[in-house]
Amino acid sequence: MSINELPLLEGARVPLASDPLTEIEAAALAHVFKALADPVRLRLFSLIASRAGGEASVLDLAAHFDVTQPTISHHLKVLRESGLIDSERRGTSIYSRVRPQALAQLAMLLMPGEAAS
Amino acid sequence: MSINELPLLEGARVPLASDPLTEIEAAALAHVFKALADPVRLRLFSLIASRAGGEASVLDLAAHFDVTQPTISHHLKVLRESGLIDSERRGTSIYSRVRPQALAQLAMLLMPGEAAS
DNA sequence: CCTGAATATTGACTGAAGTCAATAAGAAGA
DNA sequence: TCTTCTTATTGACTTCAGTCAATATTCAGG
Secondary structure (H helix, E strand, O other), rough: OHHHHHHHHHHOOOOOOOOOOOHHHHHHHHHHHHHHOOHHHHHHOOOOOOHOOOOOOOOHHHHOOOOOOOHHHHHHHHHHHOOOEEEEEEOOOEEEEHHHHHHHHHHHHHOOOOOOO | OOOHHHHHHOOOOOOOOOOOOOOOHHHHHHHHHHHOHHOOOOOOHHHHOOOOOOOEHHHHHHHOOOOOOOHHHHHHHHHHHHHOEEEEEEEEEEEEEHHHHHHHHHHHHHHOOOOOO
16 A cells, blocks of 8 residues: 555545545555654664665665664565555665655645645 | 644744754654544644634534543643644533644644744 | 542553674676 | 575564454543
């Protein structure tokens, strides 16, 4: 379930506070927030985003953490499946980059008065 | 741990994608996102926010869900302790309202290029 | 005070999620 | 193809989080 598939985001109309969320919408949104609700994933995300070039390999990223490489792979998968990052294989490494639309969509959802079509 | 105590939000300077989060910052932020990472809490939040008058009692809210009243109380507590809502007792009921600053702060964090002091 | 109404707390259960060690899979180079 | 480097998957363990039933707390009215 990726952020792209959120029905309320496709219409880009409903900030969180202007209309009650349906159960479906809430479940989809919760899934995205859950992806951001882990310290390691948040640091991964901001590490990737603030890299010169905007991308980083798994081992590059793993070097910044105390957890093992499989754990980093797991967290990247969660971010990827939520539509927050993209990954591209080049040679033997896999480079991840953030999807700028993702953050913008979330921000629009939170920000009252930003609901443009 | 409330959203007000986030060090990076007090300075209001760092969008998520411009600088790597420290472990401390990431832990604090994750705590806030975790509060939004549940379908019931998301619906509670948007229900309260979209109410005429901007507030609702626990029983009012509970009527919209399949879960029990203690569960609603629990979720409201989580939202309150994350700084996303405020609660005020009036008579025998307790009315919750959203804290508008909370959403705005989060949105600023996500939105690139919105970092004003 | 006693009763009734609204909300909170406690304790227990259950399923989800983060982590690791071990191993597999994919790609590049000799 | 064999080896090495990088990443992914599997299975097990453990902690955390959502939920409920039962009970406690707080307040208003009579």
